[in-house]
Amino acid sequence: MGSSEDDPTASSTEKQALPEEQEKSEGKDDAKPAQTASLGNYFRALSYATGKDRLVLAVALISAIASGVPLPLMNIVFGNLVGNFNGYFMPGTSVTEAQFKSSVNQLSLYIVYLFIAKFCLTYFSMALFSQPISKVDQVSVGTVTNTITTLSNTIQQSISDKLAILFQSVALLFAAFIIAFKFSWALTLVTSSALLFVVVGCSVTLPIMTKIQQRIDKADEKHSSIAAEVFGSIRTVVSLGAQESLSKRYATWVEEARKRGHGLSLIFGIHFAMVFFALYASFSLAFWFGLKLYREGHIKEINTVITVFFSVMIVVSVLGNIASPLIIVSKAASAAGSFFELIDSEKVDVGGLREPDASAHVDIIFRDVRFTYPTRPDVPVIKGLDLRFQNGKTTALVGPSGSGKSTIVALVERWYQLATSPEDRNQGSIYAGPHDINSLDLKWWRSQIGLVQQEPFLFNDTIFNNVAFGLIGTKWEKEPDSVKRELIEKACREAFAEEFIQRLPEGYATIVGQSGIKLSGGQRQRLAIARSIVKEPKILILDEATSAIDVRGEKIVQAALDRVSRNRTTIMIAHRLSTIRRADHIVVMKGGVNVEEGTHEELLQLEGGVYRDLVNAQRLELLAEDDDNTSNAMLELQEEAQSPPMAVQEKTHDEGNDEDKNRGVIRTIGLMLYEQRRRWPFYLLLLVSTAGAGTAFPLQSWLFAKLIEVFRFTGQKLVDAANFWSLMFFLLALAVAVLYSTVGSSANSLSMRISEACRKEYFQNILAKPIPFHDLNENASGSIVSRLATDPKQVQELIGLNGAFPLISTFSMIGCIAIAFSFGWKLSLVTVFAALPCTFLAAFMRIRYELQFEAMNAEVYAGSSQFAAEAIDAFRTVSSLTMEDTILDRYTQLLREQQKKAFRRARYATLIFAFSDSVELCAMALTFWYGGQLLASREYQPTSFFVIFMAIVQGGQSAGQFFSFASNFAQAAASANRIINSRPQPDELSAASFEKKELVRGGHRTGASVEFRDVTFKYASQDVPLFTGLNVSIQSGQFVAFVGPSGCGKTTVISLLERFYSPSQGAILFNGEDIRTLEIASYRRALSLVAQEPRLFEGSIRENILLGLDESEFTEEELIQACKDAEIHDFITSLPEGYATDLGIKAQTSLSGGQRQRLCIARALLRKPSLLLLDEATSSLDSQSEKVVQGAMERLARKRSLTIVAVAHRLATIQKADVIFVFGAAHAGQASRIVEQGTHQELLRAKGTYWQMCQEHALDR
Template sequence: MGADSEKKEHAPAEDALAAASSPDEAVKEEGGAFKAYLRIFKFGGPLEKSLQVVAVVCALASGAGIALQNLIFGTFVTTIQDFTTGKSSPAHFRGEAAKLALYFVYLGIARFVLAYGYISLTTFSAYRITRNIRHKYLHAALRQEVAFYDIGSGGSIATQAISNGRLIQVGIAEKLALTFQGVSVFVTAFIVAFVTQWKLTLIVLCIAPLILIVMGVVSTIEASIETKILNIYAQAGSFSEGILSSARTVHAFEIRMRLVQKFDKFLEDAHRLGKKKSPLFGVLFSFEYFIIYAGFALAFWQGIHMLNRGEITKSGDIFTVLLSVVIGATSLTMLAPYIIEFTRAASAAAQLFKLIDRKSEIDPFDKSGEQPTETVGVVDLENITFEYPTRPGVTVLNNYSLHVPAGKVTALVGSSGSGKSTIIGLIERWYNPKAGTIKLDGTPIEKLNLNWLRKNVRLVQQEPVLFQGTVFENIANGLVGTPWESASREEQLRRVQDAAKIAFAHDFVSQLPEGYETMIGERGGLLSGGQKQRVAIARSIISEPKVLLLDEATSALDPHAEGVVQQALDKASEGRTTIVIAHKLATIRKADNIVVMNKGTIVEQGTHDGLLQQDGAYTRLVRAQNLNVSDEGSITETEEEEEEETAPKENVELTKTMSRYRTTDQARMEAQKERDNYDHHKPMGLISVVIRMVRETPELKWAYIWTIIAVVGAVGAFPGQSLIIANLVDVFTLTGSEMIRKGNFYSLMFFVLALGVLVCYFAMGLTTNVISQGLNHKLRKQCLNDFLRQDLQFFDRRENNTGALASRLESNPQAILELMGFNIGLILISTLNVLACSILAIVTTWKLGLVVVLAGLPPLVSAGYIKVRLDARLDASTSKRYSSSAAIASESVTAIRTVSSLAIEETVLKKYTDELDHAVSASTAPLFIMTIAFGLTQCIEYFFMALGFWYGCRLLSFQEVTMYQFFVAFMGTFFSGQAASQLFQYSSSMTKGINAANYLFWLHDLQPTIQETPQNRDAAPKAGNTLGFDQLRFSYPLRPEAHVLRGIDLEIKKGQFVALVGASGCGKSTMIAMLERFYDPTTGTIRIDGDALSELNPRLYRRVVALVQQEPTLFQGSIRENIALGIDADSITDVPDAQIETACRAANAWDFVSSLPEGLATPCGSSGMQLSGGQRQRIAIARALIRNPKILLLDEATSALDTESEKIVQRALNDAARDGERITIAVAHRLSTIKDADMICVYYGGRIVERGTHSQLVAKGGMYKQMCEAQNLE
């Protein structure tokens, strides 16, 4: 049941969410970003915190080891100076070099152990902490009162649980450990420098605060921008989730592009904000690297002068300080990309914490309240006054009083919007009344324990919501909180079957391929409307509640099933209090008290016979529904029993077929079944991904060009350093003015290098953000568009549930943003540095260069490659596992009313948490294996540095290389190893980006089978004179073994009104789906004016078709926008108000629309939940009628309307059907709505078993007459 029709307009979801990101609040969030980040770690338990402490110790030790290598370097420079100046012999020199080289081996071993420890432990802890936050977030979402969701934020909640959780996980995993390592490097390096030469270190220490100031200012501004962007994406997520859950409506009205354009407005706002980061990133990276190189120039210049003055006695000390300053300061600059991840994590966490901290007004997890041991079932509403929280000032119920005696059936009838469903919502405690009291057995319900209340007051809603899982699991949800919840599986199955039998569901469930263990798809999508409703009834009565609330509980049932189920409900109502809302008056004629309502007041009440004698409002409703099959009036109980015995058993769409398709057809069906299975996709590598990304975004051409130029310039820094440092070492052999002159020159060269770095890194920071923001915008829009253009088969796949698709829409472009942002620049720089420095080493001295490069780089690159491959596999499998939890979150929050009415919040939360636990546990072993490869990438550089030292010194001792050549080659290989090591620190971003890009490229390349092609582009349908069905057979693509339609032959002429009737699951709605071309026939042909439907352009064909579905779907936006979607216009603003008003009047919607304060501008809420079921259906009918279709398809178009509205709308639909050239095809269970049809087709078992007019079929005395007799009222 949606929010009742009587609910008034409110601020739309966009406005509500925008308010959440108002400037004042944004300021608060900026100030609290650091607090939000620290708060993340409070969600870790003792294990996580212990592991993090160990990981931090490992990271600090690893950083200290990196800094301590400078002591070895400094000692080594002194050793070489001693050898070149003749102070030591060649043999002694080689021995000292071997000892020093051995130290590097020890450092390498330690680095492997420590790197393995800090990466594996922080990542594992991040998995678990993020799991806890997601758990707490969904707990908070399920805890909120229903009114919280009236603004339509449910979709964004489900999306944020996944997307924001991912940002948090990235921000507290390996990046955090690398940050501690970087800080440790910085601190240790400067300690080493201070100990070595405090005065020189003190002079150059100024670079540290400068770097920290730049990082602090930029990260603060960036955090505020990121918070605003995340707010916008939350709104976009809510909107897109509503679209993805309504793929049939999107296809039927060909409104994909208009909805994508509306989605794009959110993206444009986010893109506009994101571009503001470009100069920030330019400043962040450029100034950091400039400060480092300028500091190096200062340090060397000052060091030379101090050496000349005798303040420094060893040249190696200068080298130690220089390297310590460079490595220490560089370690800070390496933190810049991590700081960005931390600010994103903090902003994401702050978003989640807002809901986590929100106190619910009606908390289902609150254990307080009375829990009586016995329940009688007396319900009293005393002087109730109520206004919906979203529409203050508009009274829905005013001083309303009603006594519902125990064990009796009380029926509420009346027009849509009269307050009937509001009463149900108040009894369920979805809302609290503004004034007055609701009592159960004399106790105000607010004093009762909420879960106890809802477990004793069960509800069957008008639009039944089932959950993804088996039939058994769905019905067994009704046992939660009862003594049978912990019963054996056998006992639970017995109770499930008994409840299914009472709800007339056992027969069709038994015929399903797996019986009660059959998976029924997202929201029960693999069952028909009537089947879903019967499963929902079984779910509600299985717990034997004392109070039963039935909100149009049989509205989706066929006549025969309705009659039998009504008998079952009558039986179930014996001995328990039952409150029934009904538009089909035949279902409540035996009620003990019938309450007729209008505008929140009671017009009249009494028994069926008593009210008929009054000849008032109720009598008029009864007359409107009478079928007048015979003069005898209603059938007797004996006749009903006979009907039950003789009526054919229900057929089921999912039943296994007895006959088989031809071998060629079966092969084609199997191929069709797997065509959109992503598991069969062959992934591309990083280079292919980047090349395609560049090729498909020509609008970013100049940004790519300037990025490449900036990268090439930045790459020159490492080889340039090698050359300058080698010359610097050579300067140490000089004395006096010559040393000062050359020292000044090379110091100036370092400063020139700093200026070059400033320009290059500023350009790269600016252009890479332009690229990442542009890609993020384009790919989000493209991803939604690619989802929506797929065949309906794509959405039928279990892995493509709404939650999973919404999660991919959010996370995949974000992963590419992380890859193609500044990270891609750093990856390119690191890769080119490896090549450039290696080439420099080989060119300078091939003997040393070749040995070190060939011995070191292949194992380093191999380890990195293995790490990337394992990381990619881990990321892909983890994403797939998290999609299951995303589905649960999306499903439960979207169906919050069903979850709350069943009081299964704890069950849903446990199921969600189990999926999270499975994702974490399944990822643990691959994580610890993958980290071995990462550890190797961090330690191998030490081994080939040791080799370079040892072998280079041998060559130097034998005078095969000069000291200058040695230092150029050695520094080249040193920087090459550093670059390679840094490269694989970005592997996580690489693998996530590659996996995301592969999915988006596959999706973009996946072509639907039903689409516009060059061959059918101009193939439009003709005037619509005839529709023909020739031996039509059909099985759903994902269930080829189940026949749904079994040889349909039918001819529909121009202007005819044809009705399809029959038991639930017989194929009626499938026929509508075929006519909308949601699917093509398995065999056989559908013809329109002689042309095969499969050969027409589906877009042009659907322009002449309009559909009204059994469960109407509206989109987030105003009433006007939703109706205007029915017209094929470039913009919804192009549709005149007069045209919309005409459609509203035809659908009997204008009166209630015009009575709303905002009229057509009234927001519908998420999925139209701000309107009642009847109001939603009338808006959907108006959307169809404004289309002025040649073919009108009505799938239970009036099932949610009250009697008066149904009568008026039916008259309008009949008039529409009588439009001379229009073909109308209606699926109906209320036979009064189709008795004037030109032809009525009775379906059974996927075939047409009877056809003719109403009078002809009644005279025939077959199945149709039985169905008519079941619905006769008088």
């Protein structure tokens, strides 16, 4: 069970206490070693690299370190040049103009050599870092959508160019210190004292940042989990009108993430104030103390002071640039902690005995088994069960919902372990012959079992591959496709799936969609049966294997199952007792124990027996043995072949299929900022602080020139000038501290607010999309949740510090160019227009490549994250088919394909990056050379030259820093485009016009009349319409039913009534009005849908029943009555917390199928609908519950208080219907049509299609 303390949606009182309770619960969590975020976790993430990856990483790091050395070496050259310049302009100098020019030329060439070295090394290191470490993204743990997308992307970013920048910066740092120490250890030590202050300060702030980031990640996991639930059950959400309530639940955790994120604002402010004050103050200290040493004779030459000063300046620049990669690495450490928290959790030992030491041709024996689900520890499910499944025999399990039948399957599959310690609630043993099944090799054991579950799961792949998955772990796994095809076709024939497969345009190559959404329920079930029998398993487990199949199909498939279960140990779970009457042994379960055992005939003889009551409740007159198999099966096969094509739900509309509008970076980000213009105080504060921080660089170049000029003075004038200009540098340090503190806090606060707004809007926009949008492969729930997690995060990163620093760089670049021109237009003109255009061109090309790369990345990672989310959502299917290695291999292949594409594209991007990162050295060389010529001719004074030189150097570095964020711009622009493009398009707005009539129902609940008038409907992927000219008239208060073969369009009728789709032609009238003219929300409030596969959500039982409703409109008595009518009230009250019982994160697996279905029926009844839609609503119920619920439905029908439209395969459930519509097909390949209609008795007298279905169902015979 999920803890209500950790859930802001648990209740209204709990919501108010959320931050405090969350703090307590997370404080406990933080105490666990696995959850602490540390650099150890980060380096452990790197350990997932292969040997090749590690070699690449090592060479890349060495190259990055080497590329950081040339810039500090340039300081020696620059120091010598300054010495030459000052010497040339000193009064009485002996240096001639020719000597001066020669020296300038030689030293300028040295700088060019350094440019070449830096270019080569930078290109090499960046090219290597562009290869992502393949194993990092393969760790599929935790909340899949958040961990695999947001957290793994954070780790990947930290390993790519950010790690290169970090190591390059560290190399710069060490090289600068080594050079500084060589020239003057005393001056270096004194100036380093400020840096020690920075290191101590960072050791305090960075851990706090990491801890806060961890708490933000927890909140992100919560809202990602909600999004996964919502978009994985989108039809249920839409039918309940629960969009608003679930949006609020989602928004609660998004707001919580933002609140926690505000804690970073203060820390960022303190961090940047401390760092930049210390760094700029070290300039002041360096010059003041350097001049003191120079004056006292400890330093002989000015170039020593300049070299040390510039080395300190490099340290300043490095520590300024190192902040961003350090923050990324700290976030990655937090993200890695989330990975390893689950990776390090206790794992089941999968090794053990296998053939020939063990065999599956043995009895399976339960001995005094007691079991309680970990999500409901206070509710025992199995209570001292002793049971034997005989080898080679068929044993059937029957009993009420929740009696423990499916739990027995889970224990045989070893999804749960029975403990050995006496303190554990789960006790007992399960044996396969002489061996405890826990001693068997887990994968071998599961490979011996063929499982068909009640809710079959298919992967978003071809029909061929879905059936072929059943061969994993068998001797046929490595066989060629030709051999596999024979086995697959044979299995599909035995499961009677081949008929509908052959009618599909692409046959076995047909993609079935996410969770098999493109197939009808019966078609999915038959493919699941084919998958389970294709490997010829020794043990066959059928958990309601025919529950989703129509009457004809059920008998056909049952004949196939009877055939394949011969000589196999078979465990059958069924509510339809006709499917288990031939079982060798029947076990009746009740309350977690077996209360009766025997054959069908033996159990019928027990007066007052549970099994006998179940049979009577189903009102099933069982046939004699002579009703068998062969002739009927052949007739039914022919009829099955007449059934229409499958309902492929793909690209029904063009909505959501439009190409994304690729707006430019500036336009996209500008649009998002404009829409959030109410945040203008933050904009103004950030603009002023970044502009102020940007002016620090041109002011610094002017102050530097003034300080160099001081060396020309002597005596007291030198002392006064040194003190004054050093003080000016200190005042600049104070101003910079305030400005950068403001930048850090305001940028983070603004980015968190805008990210919150983007995330909420994004969620609501996608939630408002029509159902056909969600049918598209690219909009599978895994892809949507991945985009919801990453896109707002990318926008947040850009608008935050990653956007603030480029803004500072922009102001700095403008200021540097302006001050350079003000001191000397000639030198400025040459350097600006000769050097900077190269930088800008390289940067432009880089952004262009980054944008293309990000678009490609988004597409590929959407596919891989969708695949991973789908695989983990189906973990029971994956484990039962022993597909773990196959899933990992396939996921690896998806990432490897992305890796190859990324590397091909990165070769050009890294070349451009290396050039743009190194070209500033060329600018320096050109400035030195041409400036030397102007100085030699006495046209310029040293002050002018140094101001221009420093301004151009700073401008170039600012440009480099700006363009180093090009990838962030590219990613954020692509993400912002997707958010903007998710908004309703003009055609969608017109389709959902606000002028449409709102459906108002009076206080007295009445039924609704429904009419299908010449309705034609065709899915886009079908060649022929599903049905044409459909005419159906349903009177108010009637109980009508639709029956027919699987895939004939019964469920499509329900979907059309729910307005999931619109008719291609014709109209559907509701109380005489076309439903397309009604306001959709008010229309759906008049409907209730109980779907074939019930969907529940995280939260309490009460919250699930009231989902989408205004609680104030319903009394407690009404809620209880709805649950009593659905035969679920007694079960709820038997739970320790009753209606407040939290279903936990895995609400879909915390209850049995029948219990979930009855909760959904109660939810539908509570809404008091005018039109109740039942799509196989009782298929998951046991006979007694079905009878009670059916009685409630019939009572409602007799009151004429609502209209009921039911789709059913169990004909016993619709005998009392006022009208039964029978679907059929005239000929294969043509549209389905209604072939009969009437009451149950009228249709029996007609002895047509319905009569034949009843004969097959052994009903009223």
